[in-house]
Amino acid sequence: MTSKNDLKKIKENIYEIPKSFRLDMKVPARIFISEKLLEETFRDRSLWQLINVATLPGIIKYALAMPDIHEGYGFPIGGVAAVDFREGVISPGGIGYDINCGVRLLASTFSAKEVEEKIKDLTFAICNTVPSGLGRGGKLRITGKEFDDLLKEGAEFLVKRDYGQKEDLLFCESQGKLDVADPSLVSNQAKKRGNDQVGTIGSGNHFIEFQKIEKIFDKDAAQVFGLFENQFVILIHTGSRGLGHQIATDYIRIMIRVMPNYNINLPDRELTCVPFQSQEGQDYFQAMSAGANFAWANRQMITHLIRQAYQQILGSDNFLKVVYDVAHNIAKIEEYNGKKVLVHRKGATRAFGPGRSELPFAYQKTGQPVFIPGSMGTASYVLRGTAESAEISFSSTCHGAGRRMSRHQAKRTWRGETLKQEMEKQKMTVCVGSMAGLAEEAPGAYKDIDEIVKIVDEVGIAKKVARLVPLGVIKG
Amino acid sequence: MEKFKILPHIADLRIKSWGKDQKELFLNSLLGMSLVLKPNILKIKPQKEIKKKIDIFSPDSTALLIDFLSEVLAQNQIEKVVFYKAKFSKLTDKGLEGEISGIKVDSFDEDIKAVTYYKAEIKKNHLLTIVTTYDI
Numbered sequence: 001m002t003s004k005n006d007l008k009k010i011k012e013n014i015y016e017i018p019k020s021f022r023l024d025m026k027v028p029a030r031i032f033i034s035e036k037l038l039e040e041t042f043r044d045r046s047l048w049q050l051i052n053v054a055t056l057p058g059i060i061k062y063a064l065a066m067p068d069i070h071e072g073y074g075f076p077i078g079g080v081a082a083v084d085f086r087e088g089v090i091s092p093g094g095i096g097y098d099i100n101c102g103v104r105l106l107a108s109t110f111s112a113k114e115v116e117e118k119i120k121d122l123t124f125a126i127c128n129t130v131p132s133g134l135g136r137g138g139k140l141r142i143t144g145k146e147f148d149d150l151l152k153e154g155a156e157f158l159v160k161r162d163y164g165q166k167e168d169l170l171f172c173e174s175q176g177k178l179d180v181a182d183p184s185l186v187s188n189q190a191k192k193r194g195n196d197q198v199g200t201i202g203s204g205n206h207f208i209e210f211q212k213i214e215k216i217f218d219k220d221a222a223q224v225f226g227l228f229e230n231q232f233v234i235l236i237h238t239g240s241r242g243l244g245h246q247i248a249t250d251y252i253r254i255m256i257r258v259m260p261n262y263n264i265n266l267p268d269r270e271l272t273c274v275p276f277q278s279q280e281g282q283d284y285f286q287a288m289s290a291g292a293n294f295a296w297a298n299r300q301m302i303t304h305l306i307r308q309a310y311q312q313i314l315g316s317d318n319f320l321k322v323v324y325d326v327a328h329n330i331a332k333i334e335e336y337n338g339k340k341v342l343v344h345r346k347g348a349t350r351a352f353g354p355g356r357s358e359l360p361f362a363y364q365k366t367g368q369p370v371f372i373p374g375s376m377g378t379a380s381y382v383l384r385g386t387a388e389s390a391e392i393s394f395s396s397t398c399h400g401a402g403r404r405m406s407r408h409q410a411k412r413t414w415r416g417e418t419l420k421q422e423m424e425k426q427k428m429t430v431c432v433g434s435m436a437g438l439a440e441e442a443p444g445a446y447k448d449i450d451e452i453v454k455i456v457d458e459v460g461i462a463k464k465v466a467r468l469v470p471l472g473v474i475k476g
Numbered sequence: 477m478e479k480f481k482i483l484p485h486i487a488d489l490r491i492k493s494w495g496k497d498q499k500e501l502f503l504n505s506l507l508g509m510s511l512v513l514k515p516n517i518l519k520i521k522p523q524k525e526i527k528k529k530i531d532i533f534s535p536d537s538t539a540l541l542i543d544f545l546s547e548v549l550a551q552n553q554i555e556k557v558v559f560y561k562a563k564f565s566k567l568t569d570k571g572l573e574g575e576i577s578g579i580k581v582d583s584f585d586e587d588i589k590a591v592t593y594y595k596a597e598i599k600k601n602h603l604l605t606i607v608t609t610y611d612i
Contacts, residue, residue: 071485071590073611097611099588192554203587204612242553243587247609249546256593257535269593406484407612434585476587 001023028045030062046076047060058088068402074270077347085340091273094344098327099249100295101239104325111213123472125309127431138199148183157298163304165375172325176296178289184289194243199301203476208471217464240295324369328399351385362412374449383462397462401446410445430471480508489610510560522579545591
């Protein structure tokens with residue numbers, strides 16, 4: 001295990017475990033963390049996992065960890081690793097089981113005050129329309145060739161069928177579709193797990209949250225993103241559901257078997273990997289891309305269902321615009337200093353700065369929006385990507401508050417009913433499927449989001465644009 | 477003898493299970509996972525028991541157990557059944573054939589995304605034990 005003595009302070013909020021710490025490390029391990037949060041990182045194996053990441057063949061510069069770092073599988077949550085496009089490996093543990101778990105922000109034209117009276121109706125209307133929770137299927141059931149088309153086309157599949165507008169795709173990371181997706185590389189089991197889950201939230205820390213923009217830090221960026229103080233907005237957090245989980249399971253199993261053929265030896269089975277350019281590496285990447293497309297389609301469908309409820313309750317002239325949609329469990333081919341790399345982001349968000357051609361024209365001068373949701377009932381943030389993040393973190397930043405307490409302990413510490421009452425006392429409307437699930441997601445079980453975002457802002461990997469506070473939440 | 481026990485984990489779920497032999501370890505691990513998915517599964521009187529054949533090959537006995545639980549989990553989610561029992565016609569270090577059986581359910585009490593290989597290793601003292609970690 002590691003201790004504070006193993007870390008070297010590079011500068012404020014940046015610590016490093018040198019390559020010399022362990023013989024098999026190929027690069028140093030770098031963590032963006034404050035002195036205040038540093039002690040918490042020693043409570044679990046997350047730093048040890050980060051050191052293991054530093055042993056990956058072809059890894060470039062550093063194994064990186066964001067301030068919301070906590071223990072995961074293979075990679076820690078909040079882990080980022082860029083590998084050489086030709087010589088490096090791809091590791092499903094660097095993406096996670098919930099492929100393209102991500103966040104989408106919708107902006108209304110209303111202030112929170114204007115919709116105050118309608119929040120309750122809206123919460124319960126959406127609660128009834130968008131399935132959340134366990135084993136509950138969505139309204140749309142797609143099978144066969146159509147399902148393969150969805151895996152190939154992502155959010156575009158739904159927009160073509162009038163479940164959204166073309167503009168929604170422009171304001172989505174990768175326009176809601178990775179072109180390399182190959183549905184034939186997704187198992188039938190994965191497809192069966194996913195075919196009734198389009199338009200479903202799931203459970204755990206997934207949610208739909210109604211929020212108000214409490215404070216604007218960067219007026220210019222906020223204006224470009226279409227945000228204003230006291231605005232009513234909606235945040236969606238969900239991923240690829242059972243389909244993505246099964247794709248990850250299938251390919252981890254395959255890679256454990258074939259990894260020895262590539263003379264790769266790693267300290268953790270969940271870190272299993274193969275050369276990115278190998279057949280298995282390319283197969284996984286194309287299957288992962290199909291999983292990512294499913295997640296974008298899922299968030300697109302949820303957007304459609306929210307819009308329907310919204311227009312029903314607030315009037316058909318009113319519309320919710322997609323501000324942006326970010327993935328936080330994914331691997332992407334990107335270019336830095338003229339070099340092509342594969343960036344693994346496991347519980348970490350891309351944060352492209354100004355000038356990146358991948359961004360929609362409207363965001364080219366500001367950099368992309370980044371969303372960092374806090375734990376349930378606490379603040380969330382909108383930030384913008386920076387040019388500096390390319391050098392510091394392969395254009396990556398954190399994805400949330402990060403757990404600091406086990407679910408089991410959270411359930412022993414808090415009662416779901418009490419938490420619900422406390423949130424309702426703060427005038428939040430709560431629609432939740434499971435009281436035990438609510439207790440697991442208690443704010444006290446997570447790190448301080450304000451501290452996390454302060455670190456991100458001070459390091460310079462993203463800059464604060466707005467702080468959001470919750471008005472209502474829907475959870476499974 | 478205790479069959480299984482839930483252990484703390486920062487974000488997910490860990491279950492320690494025991495068995496006097498490989499078969500018992502596999503069955504107790506299956507039971508542990510099933511009772512997380514539906515704690516009252518043993519109390520439900522089904523009208524009909526659902527059965528499914530199963531056939532797995534893995535590089536070693538630990539991977540076999542994880543792959544077995546993964547296969548059952550996938551079938552649970554696809555069929556909306558909690559398969560909590562199994563009969564093996566063949567069970568070796570690297571392979572198994574048999575049949576799982578269970579009960580149809582309306583929903584699950586926990587959303588298990590995956591069974592991970594994380595720190596999984598079958599150990600032998602007086603009994604066989606394993607700690608399996610589930611992504612939830």
